Amino acid sequence: MIASEIEACQYGDEQRKGRAVSDTNSSKRPTIYDLAELVGTSPTAVSSVLNGSWKKRRISQKLADRVLKAAQEHGYTVNIQASVLRRDRSNIVGMILPKYDNRFFGAMAEQFETRAREAGLFPVITCTQRDPALELQAAREMLSYQVDYLICTGATDPDQITDLCRAAGVKTLNLDLPGTKAPSILSDNFTAARDLTRVILDACERDFGGGAPLMFIGGRSDDHNTRERRHGFLEAHKERGISVPDHLMITNGYAPEKARETLLKMADVPNGIFVNSTITLEGVVFWLRSLAPERAAQIRYGSFDWDPFGALLPQNVGMVRQDVSALLDLTFRTMKDGTEGNTMQLVPCQLEMPTV
Template structure:
């Protein structure tokens, strides 16, 4: 399945791919939220200027983006309920997905329902069946390692489903650019190591699950950064020890015992793995922090107040949810495209989150 998903991801990057709302946002200098509201017809409610709306609609026409009004009308014939399943709310990424989904659903006059499943496949199926029994109009499936059974349940009920974060071959998907983002942050960390007179092969990628799409793409991006410099990471540079803090803490303890110090560079594969790093290093002498540069494929503003050098990569939850609703607006039951949303550093997406100032 991983091979097919990677092929789908590569295909989505070809020049023949369909235009997305991210393309329109980039072409017009607008936020993805603004583009979404113009295309779904709610822009006047949020006092978006008419000239802004016209500019976005003209750009959509030039880019070949077609809004399927018939598909949009689907919501009028059902319950007004829309659902999302996700693993949990414990990190800012999933919490951000949930909040943004709720905001955009309400902007469309819909009532959102969000349920955490704790990554338990049996709970995922049970929750999906319950939401379908309540006649939800659509279901967003976030962070599910194998969403195909859930997609099939939705298809049988005639309900559109969109996979978020982790793709599947049973429905269209919207994912972060895991590979490109991992390469970008790895480049930053290698540069920091070189500036400190350290060897790049001391950089370690810690966290994630073997065989999982996001983890494999981030590993590929990590290796891409090394390959571009014609150097190789250490043989044990990648440790897919899991996403939870306890697993990361244990993996770090093993490396610390072996080296007698922290590795010179650490790229944590998620904010939960990053929490394990913070927990482990809090037991060490203060000087232990100063010897390591740290990166994280996730973002939390509180990291700016930590005592060590940290670079965080941020996933654009606004664009992910907007692209997902755009796929619903143009829903095709046979469509299996994968929309890839760029990542950025720090607060690069803050402009898109200013939901009260939509290009006035």
């Protein structure tokens, strides 16, 4: 449509104060009022054409076309702030995530975004550095954004967040680590840990003879997943009648440096090591590098969580790969159901073995 075709303006320049016609060409973003003026119609008509409710509102195809064309030409984008402010639902889904520094959380973030978009929702992710204070701040921020739903991934204190959100009328879901006040979706840590432990025990038995307990390293003793994995670890030992002394169960955090220092200080590290995260594994392999080659060759380990390069390191005998797709399938299903309250769903993991 060219300028001369514009119909008689029903909306004068002074309709909205301070908004002169020349503003239309300025660097400010065009609004539905600008488009209405350009096309010669009402802001309501423009809004309904642009948000898809125009058929319901009996706007003619002809007017719709003209509005769409003008919107296209002027690079119109809706102001979400204004839109959400008026509507009762924002269609924004939030996710809080501890870190972006490993494949598991990275995949969670990417797939969450993809799925949210597919469902016509706007994803907003923020990472909280495993810091409870930041988690709470992030949750508040998400509420400020008027999220319709909040997914708390690997949160250290999910119940606190659930309470905060419930007070604001926002439902939450706990992913990867469970809470007691909202639905929780997590991997079957016990089974996967038991199976991984079996694999490491098998490798040690094959290469060095059996009977010796493995070492468990990484994680926090107050963390549900660590507890489950310790449980699976001990179960696999019990099956073979091997008892594990306390000093081999080390859960002093996920940080690589902690693991490395612990191993360096330790008098005799067992041949087999169960590493509770890829982040901890970084510390373990760093320690390994500091050993004499013949000593390093006497080590076998496996880790919870998968990494493509970690999987190729020589002494690695297996990695637990969490099923991100399945976790997110369940998450979105639960979100759509609107399920609330303390439920828990477990998703099986895959065990990735060396390909050689």
